Amino acid sequence: MSDENVPSENKPFHTRWEFWALFVYGLILIIYTIAFIISNWGNLTLLTSNELGDFLAGIFAPLAFFFLYLGYKQQGEELKQNTKALMMQAEELKISNESLKQQVEEMSKSVEAQQDMFNLAEKQYKESLQERTNQVIPLLNLVGSKYNKTPDYGGTGQLEHRFNLTLKVRNQSIKNLKIKSNFWFITKSGGSYDRSPIFEIVSVDPNMSIVLIFYVQTNVVPFQDNTLEFRYYDEYNIDYLKNYKITKNQDEFVLLEEIKPEP
Incomplete structure (x- = not known):
């Protein structure tokens, strides 16, 4: 410088x-x-x-x-x-x-990145837990048929309404199955038509397929808040309760939508 x-x-x-x-x-x-x-x-x-x-x-x-x-x-x-x-x-x-x-x-x-990672890990954990749970608990597989109704031949004003429901279980067998309807009568395919809204089965194995018939003769339009209740036990005597809403699509096929319990 x-x-x-x-x-x-x-x-x-x-x-x-x-x-x-x-x-x-x-x-x-x-x-x-x-x-x-x-x-x-x-x-x-x-x-x-x-x-x-x-x-x-x-x-x-x-x-x-x-x-x-x-x-x-x-x-x-x-x-x-x-x-x-x-x-x-x-x-x-x-x-x-x-x-x-x-x-x-x-x-x-x-x-924010850590929060996203935590949320992702939590989601993956819940999905993994749910997947493991679904692998050990008995799951119901319910498939509805096409809905049918017969004309009023007797002039009583009452029509006969009918559909079938195929019941299967997965993972493990169930026992003491009790099905209850608030509108329909229930019987097993080949069984008696005793006009009962309650149907009971002693046990259902995973390799079984049971066809249930739902019928009613009335002048009331069906599928208006029609529900089904399924109560059963697994191999470890754990109690299960499931509720379904009965609906049908535009092609007249019956659908069952599970009603989730409120938290």
Whole structure:
């Protein structure tokens, strides 16, 4: 770095302008004193105390103002440095604030990513648990047939409504199956038509397929809040209760929709 770019306060004192100002001032005083002594050689006398005080005051007053100026200038330089330092601190704080904002955003994204991972893991765990549960509990497979109704040949105004329901179980056998309807009579294919809304089966194995016949003779339109209740036990005497709503589609095929219990 050249001397021109070095701050004046960091330069050696003999190279600074203050030194040369004092040097010139001292040189002027010496030259003036020598010239005064030479011109008044024969009339030299000692100065009185008052005259000596005035003499010294005259000599050092400019120096006092000069050093006062230097002190003022030094204070200004320090204020400038303090201001610069404060500006640098403010800039560092601004950079730090931006860095903290970025860290907060990154932490927020990390938390969201971890939450997504947790939700995914929880979903996978529930699906795995449900899959394992479905593999060990007995599951009902219910397939409805096409709905039929016969005309009123006797003039009673009542029609005969009928459909079949094929029942199968998976995973393990069930026992003490009890089926109850709030509208239909139930019998087994080949069984008696005793007009009972309740049908019971001692046991059903996974390799069995049972066809149930649902029938009723009425002038009431069916499939209006018709429900079925299935109650049964598995091999470990665990009790199961399932409810279904009986509906039919536009092609007149009967469908069963499970009614989930409210949480």
